[in-house]
Structures are given as structure tokens and as C-alpha cells.
Amino acid sequence: MKGQRVLLDTMVIIEAHRVGCWSSLQNWFKLETVERCIIECASGNKARDGYVPLDTEKLRKEMTVHEVSQPMRTELATKGGSMLGVHDGERDLLSYALTQQPIPLVCCVDKAAIRLAHKLKMLERFIALDEMAHEAGNRKQGYARQYTKAWLAEFKMAVIMGVLR
Numbered sequence: 001m002k003g004q005r006v007l008l009d010t011m012v013i014i015e016a017h018r019v020g021c022w023s024s025l026q027n028w029f030k031l032e033t034v035e036r037c038i039i040e041c042a043s044g045n046k047a048r049d050g051y052v053p054l055d056t057e058k059l060r061k062e063m064t065v066h067e068v069s070q071p072m073r074t075e076l077a078t079k080g081g082s083m084l085g086v087h088d089g090e091r092d093l094l095s096y097a098l099t100q101q102p103i104p105l106v107c108c109v110d111k112a113a114i115r116l117a118h119k120l121k122m123l124e125r126f127i128a129l130d131e132m133a134h135e136a137g138n139r140k141q142g143y144a145r146q147y148t149k150a151w152l153a154e155f156k157m158a159v160i161m162g163v164l165r
Contacts, residue, residue: 001028001029001105001135002028002029003028003029003030004029004030004104004105005029005030005032005100005104005105006025006029006030006031006032006104006105006106006107006127006132007032007033007034007093007096007097007104007105007106007107007108008031008032008033008037008063008107008108009033009037009089009090009093009106009107009108009109009110009113010033010037010040010041010089011108011109011110012107012108012109012129012147013033013037013041013054013059014041014044014052014054015129015143015144015147016129016133017052017054018050018052019129019133019140019142019143019147020140021129021132021133021136021138021140022062024133024136024137024138025132025133025136025138026062026063027136028132028135028136028137029132029136030064031062031063031064032063032064032065032066032104033063033064033065033066033093034065034066034067034068034089034092034093034095034096035065035066035067035068035092036068036088036089036091036092036093037089037092037093038056038059038060038065039056039089040088040089041054041056041059042054042056066096068092068095068096072092072095072096072098072099073091073092073095075095075098075099076091076094076095076098076120079098079119079120080094080116080119080120081119083116084112085111085112086110086112086113086116087110087112087113090108090110090112090113091113093106093108093113094106094113094116094117094120094122097122097125098120098122103122103125104125105125105126105127106122106125106126106127107126107127107128107129107132108126109129109146109147109152111155114126114152114155114156114159115159118156118159118160123156123159123160126152126156127152128147128148128149128151128152129143129147129148130143130147130148130149131149131152
């Protein structure tokens, strides 16, 4: 998987920095995101316990940041149907992913986005952060559960079986 493109959502970018696997990911994968996710990285509550400060200008230099057009969003809505619960960053991430052939890997922990990915028949493109880090040679521990391969596999199965939580 070395050199493979991976689209990252806001929460994954933050968690990769919190855990300390960001540089390993950069050295192994071609990291990409969308403009909305970069904006979200800079808009958290700085007074919140556990807040992870990110330098968005540095992020722009460390990964490819894509603009998403309204026609891309419209295509997602047309193909995916209801966007209920899908946040702006994840909406744009999936909108961009649909324009790519082949669809890159997607690292995203948003449950609504994962459900939508299933509708779009792109669920197999989703990968967990800890799996990416392990592939990149980083053996760090301490990932929040939703960033693990086990959680993602469990949630994907629930979505496929129609047992939505």
C-alpha cells in the first residue's frame, strides 16, 4: 500500500496528531483531504479538555487539499439519497471520492458517512487509522476505539446487516 492515496476526514487528522503517527502516515501514504476538513481542523473549541491544536498552513503543505464544487455535492446527493446526519466535511470528502477513478482509500469515523458509503457501494474503500499506521510501520498504541480496525469492521458489518446503531 506504500504510496496509496488516502482521503482523511477531520477527526482522523486530529487523532493522527494526538497519537503521534502523522509523520509515519506522511512517509507511507499520499495523504489527501478536502478544504472543508482543513477548515474544521482549525475550528475546534480550544478550551475543551483534550483539544489538539493543528497548524492548518502546515497541514496544507503536508497533504493535498481538494476543493469540492456544488456539482460534486449534487452528484453525491443524487447517488446517495438522504444526507441526514452527514457533516459538511464528510459530505465533501465523499463527494470528492466519487469523482476519482479508482476511488482512493477513505479514513473516516463518522457513522453517517460510513452508512452513506455503503449505499454508494464504496464501503470496501474505508480503512481504519490504526491499520494505516501499522502498515506505515508505526506501532503506537492508544487510539480511541473508533479509529481501530476492530471497530470499523464491527460497524461495517452492522451496516451491511442492517443493524444500525
